[in-house]
Amino acid sequence: MSFLDECFPKVGEEKFLKSYWPERAVVNHGPMSRFLSLENIPELEDIEEFLKSCNRKGVNAQVDLPDKRDEHHRIENLNANDALKLFNLGMNLRIARVHDVIPSVREILRKLEHDLGLSEATGATSLVYISPKGKAAGMHWDANANFVVQILGKKKWRFAPNKSIKYPLRRYAVSMNGHDVSRWPVELPKKMPQESTNVILKPGSAMYLPRGWWHDTEGVEPSLSLNFTFTQIPFSEIMASVIRQRLNRHEQWRQLAFGMTGSHLNQRQKLEKTMNDLIQTFLGDIGTLKASDLINEFERSHGSVAGQDFKFRKEKGVTIDLNRTKAMVRFSSGNELAIDMSAELLTTISWISKQNGEFMFKDVCDATPHVSEPGVYRLLKKLEDAKILVEVK
Numbered sequence: 405m406s407f408l409d410e411c412f413p414k415v416g417e418e419k420f421l422k423s424y425w426p427e428r429a430v431v432n433h434g435p436m437s438r439f440l441s442l443e444n445i446p447e448l449e450d451i452e453e454f455l456k457s458c459n460r461k462g463v464n465a466q467v468d469l470p471d472k473r474d475e476h477h478r479i480e481n482l483n484a485n486d487a488l489k490l491f492n493l494g495m496n497l498r499i500a501r502v503h504d505v506i507p508s509v510r511e512i513l514r515k516l517e518h519d520l521g522l523s524e525a526t527g528a529t530s531l532v533y534i535s536p537k538g539k540a541a542g543m544h545w546d547a548n549a550n551f552v553v554q555i556l557g558k559k560k561w562r563f564a565p566n567k568s569i570k571y572p573l574r575r576y577a578v579s580m581n582g583h584d585v586s587r588w589p590v591e592l593p594k595k596m597p598q599e600s601t602n603v604i605l606k607p608g609s610a611m612y613l614p615r616g617w618w619h620d621t622e623g624v625e626p627s628l629s630l631n632f633t634f635t636q637i638p639f640s641e642i643m644a645s646v647i648r649q650r651l652n653r654h655e656q657w658r659q660l661a662f663g664m665t666g667s668h669l670n671q672r673q674k675l676e677k678t679m680n681d682l683i684q685t686f687l688g689d690i691g692t693l694k695a696s697d698l699i700n701e702f703e704r705s706h707g708s709v710a711g712q713d714f715k716f717r718k719e720k721g722v723t724i725d726l727n728r729t730k731a732m733v734r735f736s737s738g739n740e741l742a743i744d745m746s747a748e749l750l751t752t753i754s755w756i757s758k759q760n761g762e763f764m765f766k767d768v769c770d771a772t773p774h775v776s777e778p779g780v781y782r783l784l785k786k787l788e789d790a791k792i793l794v795e796v797k
C-alpha cells in the first residue's frame with residue numbers, strides 16, 4: 405500500500421492522481437493506525453520527545469514570535485530545547501528536514517516524490533509544525549504543494565482555491581506589508597473567501613493542499629503535524645534551464661554582453677546588433693526542439709541517481725512481450741499485466757526483457773542512453789513495485 409493510499413483511503417492513490425493531484429485539495433479522516441509507514445516511531449508520540457530527539461541530532465527549530473506577523477517576525481535557528489520553552493509560552497514551531505531526525509520519513513518522502521511523478525530536481529522536504537492552542541498561521545498561500553498528516557492534537561484549517569492568481573511561484577501572506585503589484589497585478593482579498601472549507605484535523609487526518617490555495621490555521625489544542633512539501637517545477641523552468649545549457653555550449657552566446665550603460669552610443673548599437681544576430685540563429689534552432697529531448701536533458705542535468713549501485717533481476721517465470729505502446733507481462737502464476745509506456749521506455753523494457761541474469765542500473769542506462777538516468781530509475785522502481793523485477797541486495 406502506498407503512502408497516498410494510507411493518506412486518502414476513501415479516494416485511493418489512483419483516483420487521487422487522476423482527479424485531485426495537483427489541482428484539488430482533499431481531506432480524509434481516519435485512525436492513525438492505518439499509517440503503517442509511520443508505525444513505531446517513538447519520536448512522533450509526544451511533542452517533548454520529538455523536540456528532545458531533534459536536540460540530540462542537532463536539528464534546530466524556527467519559532468514564530470507572538471505577534472505572528474509572518475516571516476519577518478521569526479527566530480530562524482533555535483535549538484530545540486529552547487524552542488520547547490517558547491512553545492510552552494504559546495509560540496508556534498516549525499522543524500525543517502524531519503527526514504534527518506526520523507529515517508523512515510526519508511523513505512516516505514522519496515517514494516511520494518516518485519509516485520507524484522515529480523522530477524528529481526523538485527525541492528522535496530519534510531517538516532513538522534508544532535502549534536499551541538490559539539491562532540497558528542494567518543491567511544496566506546504557499547508556492548509549494550503540501551501533504552499534511554495530523555499526528556497529535558487538533559488543528560483547525562480554513563482553505564479555499566485562489567481565484568486571483570493561478571500557479572504562483574512565490575509565497576504570499578496578507579500580513580506582508582502591502583502587496584507588490586508588479587508581482588501580483590490584481591486586487592487580492594484580505595479575508596478568507598466565503599466559500600472556504602473549514603476542517604478540524606485530528607490525529608489520523610490527512611490533507612492535500614495544492615500550491616497557491618489560500619489558508620489559515622488555528623490550534624484547537626496543542627498539536628503536531630508531519631508535512632511533506634514539494635516545490636513545483638513549471639514548464640517555463642524546464643524550457644529556460646535546457647535552453648540556457650544549450651546556448652552556453654556556443655562561444656557566441658558566452659560572449660560578454662556589455663554596452664547596456666555608459667555614454668557610447670555605438671556600444672549600445674553593437675550590443676543590440678549582436679543580440680539580434682544571436683536571436684535569429686536561435687529562432688532557427690527553436691523549431692527543432694522536441695519535448696522528449698527537453699525533458700530528458702532537464703532530468704539528466706538535475707537528476708542525481710548516477711553512481712548508485714542498484715542491481716536487479718527478473719522475477720522467476722516472468723516474460724515480457726512488447727507491442728508499439730504496451731509491455732505485456734506474463735507471470736508464472738498465469739496472471740497478465742499490460743503496462744502503457746512511451747516509445748523511449750519501450751526500448752528500455754525491451755532490453756530488460758532479454759536479460760536472464762542479474763544486471764546493474766548502470767547497464768540499463770548504458771544500453772538505452774536516450775532515456776535519462778532518473779527516467780531509467782523510475783522505470784526500474786515501477787517494475788519492482790509490479791513484482792516484475794527484484795532488487796538484488
Ligand SMILES: [Fe+2]
Nearest residue numbers: 544545546619
Ligand atoms: Fe502555509
